[in-house]
Amino acid sequence: ADGDAADGEKDFKKCxxxxxxxDPDGEDIVKGGKTGPNLWGVIGRQAGTEPEFEGxxxxxxxxAGEAGLVWTEELLTExxxxxxxxxxxxxxxxKAKSKMTFKLKDSEDVAAYLATFGDG
Ligand code: HEM
Structure with a gap:
């Protein structure tokens, strides 16, 4: 993918x-809100399956996750x-609905940044 992880770290302020x-030890790499799921390891993860966010x-x-959606940098950007x-x-x-209403136009850098956490 074409994103720049260092720029993505700055853009992540919006997320x-x-x-x-x-991280898996419970250590906050970035302290953030709990309205959305933890994004550690999101690249490579089936959509809608972060255990703490289930329900x-x-x-x-x-x-979408059950239909096969697994996050890649490209798909997360889209x-x-x-x-x-x-x-x-x-x-x-x-009629599909999203609980995330926020939109970020240029998010390929955020996707590259997120790809640095986890095994994805
Ligand atoms: C879900 C990324 C900003 C609220 C997600 C997911 C991703 C993501 C990848 C799916 C996670 C999964 O399948 O486990 C981002 C990025 C952001 C951002 C990269 C910044 C560019 C925000 C903001 C909010 C938010 C600002 C709150 C105002 C949510 C919620 C969900 C979600 C509630 C669950 C959506 C659902 O169940 O339909 N986000 N997010 N996100 N995000 Fe964000």
Whole structure:
């Protein structure tokens, strides 16, 4: 992917109101809000499956994961541009809903940054 992880670290400031990056030992790499799931290891993870966030995900995101959506840098970038439109497209369902309403136009750097945490 084409993202720059160092720039992505700065851009992640826009995400941390709702997302923390917490490693498997429980250590906060980035302290963040709990409105959204922990994004440690998100690249390579099936969508809608962060264990601590189970039960809080929206149905559409869970359905996308069950249909085979696994986050790559490219897909995470597309999702962040417009989560609802992404899910509608992925599920081929105009009524798809997203609990994440935030949109970030240029998010490939954030995707590259997130790829540095976890085994994905
Ligand atoms: C879900 C990334 C900003 C709230 C997600 C997911 C990703 C993501 C990849 C899916 C995670 C998974 O499948 O486990 C980002 C990035 C952001 C950002 C890169 C910044 C560019 C925000 C903000 C909010 C937010 C600012 C709150 C206002 C949520 C919520 C979900 C979510 C509630 C669950 C969505 C659902 O279940 O439909 N985010 N996010 N995010 N995010 Fe964000």
């Amino acid at each position: 941390k109101s709702c997302h923390a990056i917490t 809080k995900y929206g149905d559409s995101l869970v359905a 999702y962040s541009h417009d989560p609802k439109a992404f899910l509608a497209d992925y599920l081929d369902d105009d």
